[in-house]
Amino acid sequence: MKIGTFSFEEYIEKVISFHGSVAPGMIAGGFMVDLARTNLPPGEFFDVICEASHCLPDAVQILTPCTIGNGWLKIVPTGRFAVIFFEKHTGAGTRVFMDPEKLEKWSEIKSWFFRIIPKHQQDSALLVSQLQEAGNSIYSIEQVTVKERFITKIVKETPAIILCPSCGEAYPENFGVPCPACAGNGPCE
């Protein structure tokens, strides 16, 4: 069994080194990323969107050239455990999601995914082995088109950098005046 170019064991090593622990979502994420990549629509350049902010983005960052900081991976948090690979100039994409209807025969996966039993009562070994055994069978694939704002334009307008009249720091002018932090939307008190 391979995940990307890695053996399952090599992938697990990468997960521990990058993500910190072998979270079940990272194993599922590995299968999902692989499934999306092998079912791509035609095209040359693909970007990725994750609909979940936990685990899935790290599977993408381990298995593809797309990272959150190089702009080829975006997170649009709908809460659904789904990943979309799409051609960046057309928006045509392949969406892979954990399919609730396919979980009936996998008791431990279902318990984990639906949070039926608390995390500390999960049987981690059984969960990992069920995720391995289930392989690609618990996910579904659909063809989608992403919204216009995610499609890369050939000619891109780059906003000017201005100084915020309030904090004096630099930021792109399309964020408005004052900067979002001084407008009350920053991370700090």
Added chain:
Amino acid sequence: MKIGTFSFEEYIEKVISFHGSVAPGMIAGGFMVDLARTNLPPGEFFDVICEASHCLPDAVQILTPCTIGNGWLKIVPTGRFAVIFFEKHTGAGTRVFMDPEKLEKWSEIKSWFFRIIPKHQQDSALLVSQLQEAGNSIYSIEQVTVKERFITKIVKETPAIILCPSCGEAYPENFGVPCPACAGNGPCE
């Protein structure tokens, strides 16, 4: 010169392997992450917030255990080129930002940071050498407290997972009904 536990050259190798290219923001990000980490307030467990969504998050992911998928790194896009390391239970943090006032003597850094000349006219070699030579001197540090919502609570309530009545996929109930995608806020058409 070291960035984290890496020599400058080792860091550049990591950047190419993970981020794909030696973007100037990745070099600046390396210094900024280092500066934040060596000026932390007292505490044991630190989370990170990036105020810029490009480059900086990848410097964090290369140099710390914090990733976007394990939840220890968050992006709050204010447009400002700043990173915050904060104690996860108190919210006390150290914020490092690119300081416009300190860029006067670095012509190529200033041109890049303020987008004064188009990217293809930049002198990349000069820019990289100025960023190296400037070292920590072009950033400023301030002590901050992050907003309540970023602070990790000891007892965390985990929302139940429900099925969306519209798409049938699973998601946390605190996202509302129907799920954000079916409410029009998903990534796809």
